[in-house]
Amino acid sequence: MKLIQRFALFSRYVSSITGQPRTFAWACVLVLMWIIAGPILGFSDTWQLLINSLASVVTFLMVFLIQNTQNRDTMALQIKLDELIRVQEGTHNALLDLEELTEEQLTEVSEKYRRIAQAARENIEAGRQDTGSEDV
Numbered sequence: 001m002k003l004i005q006r007f008a009l010f011s012r013y014v015s016s017i018t019g020q021p022r023t024f025a026w027a028c029v030l031v032l033m034w035i036i037a038g039p040i041l042g043f044s045d046t047w048q049l050l051i052n053s054l055a056s057v058v059t060f061l062m063v064f065l066i067q068n069t070q071n072r073d074t075m076a077l078q079i080k081l082d083e084l085i086r087v088q089e090g091t092h093n094a095l096l097d098l099e100e101l102t103e104e105q106l107t108e109v110s111e112k113y114r115r116i117a118q119a120a121r122e123n124i125e126a127g128r129q130d131t132g133s134e135d136v
Contacts, residue, residue, distance in 0.1 A: 008072065015069040
């Protein structure tokens with residue numbers, strides 16, 4: 001198994017574990033233990049450094065793991081949506097790669113669909129249907 005595949009499996013596993021309520025509960029217990037240790041250790045610099053260092057390292061590593069999982073999930077979702085657009089009669093296949101467009105191009109497409117939505121709302125208010133594939 002390639003290193004990239006192992007990392008993907010590891011990141012999905014860690015993301016699923018860290019997203020569970022019991023993991024949050026364990027983190028709360030850890031913080032509570034740290035708070036209780038404060039008076040015992042006289043609120044020393046070491047006491048403060050421990051939680052600051054631990055939180056920084058965990059946060060730093062989790063950003064990469066969560067981002068990897070999110071990127072994979074987003075890509076899979078995008079592929080599924082692209083397939084639905086591709087096989088549905090009457091849809092615009094030009095929408096298949098919207099994520100590749102520039103910000104200006106996305107704004108232009110978005111405005112087009114806002115006009116279509118506005119026309120549909122006006123049709124509803126006038127007692128007409130709002131279905132169909134009319135372009136504005």
